[in-house]
Amino acid sequence: MKPWLSFVLALVCAGNILAADVSADFVAANKLYAEGKFTEASAAYAAILKTGAQSRALLFNAGNAAFKAGHLGQAVAAYRQAELLSPRDAELWANLAFVRNQVQGATLRESRWQNWGTMLTLNEGAILTTAFFWALFVLLAVRQLRPALTPKLHSVTRLLAALTLFSGTVLALQAANRFNAAIAVVTSVETIARSGPFDEAQSVFTARDGAELKILDRHADWVQVADSAGKIGWFSQKQVAVLPGA
């Protein structure tokens, strides 16, 4: 057998074995959940996620197990990560909303445009914008090759130009939000925000498990956050899950 063919086959087999392992671990974690062993199930889902495997169902179930085990913050974090993969999943919204409803104290609420802008994943938005962009330029090229078609294609060209501009703007906003903004979800029962990035700093406010806060700055293992009331403080990263912007 040729060496390159052996290499490809080895890669394919390794991928299948990995998927089979993840699938078996997933079923085992589901079983723990069904038996009511939520803490163990949560740990089992977390162990699978630690391998780098990700799927909507895996994150969804991890969120469910964390919630049932009493870890609201971990549940919110898992659901929000699942939301990045599958932003239009009504079941996911329902569970996320349910868990958020249990969170006490001030928490960040997404603005209307953020909710609207995240109806597509970043990749879906990129593909849609690319499709409009390609179609627009193909149409422009056709107009050059067949000038007689230009009057007929005029309105379609304008529509495609508008769609490209619109979807490109939304994509840019979405990307800016993803890469520049970040969210901290409190994963401890009660976390004290400090006035500076060190344990001895004064306490500024207290956030409860599951509270979502906007990250303003980072320093070593600390993140500076603002809650919905505008209070600003520093959290150790051990007390929060840091997620990309929605």
Next chain:
Amino acid sequence: MRLNLKTLAMLLAVLLPGAVWAAAFTASLDRDTLTLGERATLSLAFEGGLPGNVSLPQVTGLHMEQVGNSSQNTFDFSGHGTTVTTYLIAVAPQQTGEFTIPAINAEINGQKFSSRPLKLIVGKAIAPSAAAVNSGDQLAFLKLVLPKAKIYVGEPMVAYLELYVRDDVQPNGNFQMTSSPTDGFNAGKITEQRNQRRVQIGNHVYTIIPLALPLSAVKTGSLALGPFTATISVLQGSHEGDPFAQLGSRSPFFHGEQKQVTLATEALNIESLPLPQQNQPANFSGAVGQFDLAASAGPTTVTVGDPITVRVQVSGRGALDAVTLPAQDAWKNFKTYPPTTKLETTDQFGFQGTKTYEQIISPLNNDVQELPALTFSFFNPEDGQYHTLTQPAVPLTVKAAGTSPMPQIAATKTSNEEKPAQDILPIKENLGTLVANKMPLVAQPAFYAAQAVPVLAFLAAFVWRKRTDNLANNPRLRRQRAVAALIASGKDDLKKYAAANQPDEFFATLFRLLQEQLGERLDCPASAITEDVVDGHARLRNAPAALRIALHEQFQLCNQTRYAPVRGSSELNSVAAQFEKLLGELQNLKS
């Protein structure tokens, strides 16, 4: 004379800017002891030039920030002038202790300087003793007032921070809380209240400015609230003769000495009691306060599957934010959709008001005859009892006819409504597609490179269109290209006829090619070209003599073929070669 010397020195300073004055650098603190919440000012003075490469040291527990700079020109007695530039750095301690600001390095005019380390002691703000307060010596002080010492977990309460300001000082509008320890509480924003009052303490009258702090305990046990610390800037002076002071209002004419006062309260303990387990209703969902319940439903005559809107209003005083509508087990014959909620508060702390739920339900069968009674339980901290409110059942008429489409209200992401009250949706049984955790497309250079493809395609089409249009609008160019194509195929024909020793066809083709090429060059019809044109056309008359001779030869060869004997292939090939050479010269001829 002295004045003249000084003037001369100043002139020298202006005329000799490159003169080297002694450079110096010093760092100093305006104070070396302060309490937490206060700020010190670090001054970095650079003498003899502007500094370069100054970096502030990082001291754990101290926050340093440049707040300004100043520049001052000074002249000594001998008339030497120098400029002192001072950077002002605000130093805000974030914890108590003794700090050392290490030596700061600076470079002035290429010379390197180093300041000496500075010590700063930060102490804890301590509330003044009762004796100190009662003496009336305090310019201002802060007092924490609690309405009660025992509360139930989740019970809302408003604590007050009372700011006492003595009558001979005036707040300078710079009150700032520096520490608000509320561990174990869910605390709201501290807001100033309007109901100020005055009180006599010692020999002075104090104005009390109340600051409200809404809070509720989130855990049980003995919880410490405070000490709260703050700073305030005041102006101290006399109000004597000030008409505004007599009216008890702030005076625009008041000018006194500005002082910064550090304020601190005592820490107070609050006993947070757990909600009793005894007699706790099964449907209790954590509501603490005093509430009333109102409910309505409509329409009451529906077919199976039709929506019925149930409107529930919980009004009263308590932690309304935390109030949730309990699961209604008696609604098992209805399909329920997530309720929407609306909170309307009537006080500034959000403790008093009405929370309204609107929920869509639809009967699952026509056996349903009523909307069962709706119950809501809460704990009243005033009497320490649980109370259950019940709204009576609503009679319904449900017909068995076809179903109507349900309204699309379920779980819209844009709403802030409360979600299903029962439980989360169950887990997924299938793992689904595993997703590689890789960079999004927009972060990959290949994505942007791919966008160049349609742009290049368009540009290619654009260039093609321009060239086509250009050709269409230029008949000479078009003819030039047509002749070039004709000549290219004609050359092959010549070689073919030469090889086959067909002189008639050879010379006929040669003559035609000569006509076409000359016609194109001279911009006249090919059929009009004869040997006469070589000497007759102005452009050819100016051509090199060798070219004209060669043209004559070619025309004459073509004419002689009718009379001359049959030629051999080698001679025809030779003629073809001469023709090709002639073509090259003709194509170089300017048209």
